[in-house]
Amino acid sequence: MYKINDNYTKLPGSYLFSTIAKKVKAYSEANPDKKLIRLGIGDVTLPLAPSVISAMHSAVDEMGNAATFHGYAPDLGYEFLRSAIENNDYKARGVDIAIDEIFVSDGAKSDSGNIGDIFSLDNRIAVCDPVYPVYVDTNAMSGRTGVYDKATEKWTNVTYMPCTAENNFVPELPTERADIIYLCYPNNPTGAAATKEQLQKWVDFALKNGSVIIYDAAYEAYIRHEDIPHSIYECDGAKKCAIEIRSFSKNAGFTGTRLGFTVVPKELVCDGVSLNALWARRCGTKFNGAPYIIQRAGEAIYSEQGKKETRQMVDFYMNNAKVIREGLKDAGFTVYGGENAPYIWLKTPNNMTSWDFFDYLLENVNVVGTPGSGFGPSGEGYFRLTAFGTLENSLEALDRIKKMTI
Numbered sequence: 001m002y003k004i005n006d007n008y009t010k011l012p013g014s015y016l017f018s019t020i021a022k023k024v025k026a027y028s029e030a031n032p033d034k035k036l037i038r039l040g041i042g043d044v045t046l047p048l049a050p051s052v053i054s055a056m057h058s059a060v061d062e063m064g065n066a067a068t069f070h071g072y073a074p075d076l077g078y079e080f081l082r083s084a085i086e087n088n089d090y091k092a093r094g095v096d097i098a099i100d101e102i103f104v105s106d107g108a109k110s111d112s113g114n115i116g117d118i119f120s121l122d123n124r125i126a127v128c129d130p131v132y133p134v135y136v137d138t139n140a141m142s143g144r145t146g147v148y149d150k151a152t153e154k155w156t157n158v159t160y161m162p163c164t165a166e167n168n169f170v171p172e173l174p175t176e177r178a179d180i181i182y183l184c185y186p187n188n189p190t191g192a193a194a195t196k197e198q199l200q201k202w203v204d205f206a207l208k209n210g211s212v213i214i215y216d217a218a219y220e221a222y223i224r225h226e227d228i229p230h231s232i233y234e235c236d237g238a239k240k241c242a243i244e245i246r247s248f249s250k251n252a253g254f255t256g257t258r259l260g261f262t263v264v265p266k267e268l269v270c271d272g273v274s275l276n277a278l279w280a281r282r283c284g285t286k287f288n289g290a291p292y293i294i295q296r297a298g299e300a301i302y303s304e305q306g307k308k309e310t311r312q313m314v315d316f317y318m319n320n321a322k323v324i325r326e327g328l329k330d331a332g333f334t335v336y337g338g339e340n341a342p343y344i345w346l347k348t349p350n351n352m353t354s355w356d357f358f359d360y361l362l363e364n365v366n367v368v369g370t371p372g373s374g375f376g377p378s379g380e381g382y383f384r385l386t387a388f389g390t391l392e393n394s395l396e397a398l399d400r401i402k403k404m405t406i
């Protein structure tokens, strides 16, 4: 008699987005004449850039010709793409990353979920609270997180590091055991960024404690301030203790196209074993590589034209972020984020719970956002709005919010 992986049954379920969908559906059905504005989406809305489309077209034609056809991709990804990453994402910022430390993937969600494969189940993970739910959920699926306590909404074997207004949404160094530390900056959902000084503290901590940092830099392209590092490897010693995960989703609109990469430095060695070799082994066995057409599409964002076009996309979202942020401030809200990230994180008015504020916005002004408590217990009392919509929608949502009498 076979048995299932019981860890899956312990997951609390993706109640956040399904609850939102249910509430929105019920409201829409009861009020079919109301126009809802969705500022809760975590997906991009602008189309792929012309240079990306053109590279894809050429690659498609190559695939139809025996002389230029491509079969299985190399395990680590094509050199043309890894070399573009090495030069543009790292060398241009004074960071030396070798081409065989870069692993091209089908996105940051897969990699941040799968990286746990190369670590023992005995490790204790530490996560920012609130944060992107993939880190905790995938560790739970592999059986690393202990027992889920419904009352506290926490797993017994996870070190939660509260990120609140008091610490500018960058956590204190943990006092509990923390072997694998997940950091995500600029952060989803708080929109916070970490300075080089702040990140260096984490790197120093990891080196001293023998911890490894999994650094999710999916929103690197949104960084505007000079003192915010784009890569964890801008910190001294990070190549000895950190893995970095990147994505083409939020900077270039590849959410439906799928492309990302992970950097595992060769200096990252645990008990004499190279993590780079372990991850290479994993990729070679459990991953068939991102398609040639998509890797060519990714290469195109590093051309002069591609850089210009992707910059325009990010600027467009950042302008939305600014409009929302400033508008909410004018309306008297306490607002965070939105300066180096496409997320605006606000304090709910009058100490409302995150869900009460969600209901209030939905029912009174027909604006849909995301309750902060859905990203972790310390998100209670906060609310997330995203900048991925149109400018018209952002402006109209603000207009409605400003008219609220709360």
Ligand SMILES: *Cc1c(COP(=O)(O)O)cnc(C)c1O
Pocket (backbone or CB within 6 Å): 106, 107, 108, 109, 110, 132, 184, 188, 216, 218, 246, 247, 248, 249, 250, 254, 255, 259, 260
């Ligand atoms: C959107 C997002 C990702 C997902 O990236 P993909 O490359 O599309 O899988 C990863 N990390 C964070 C924090 C995100 O918000």
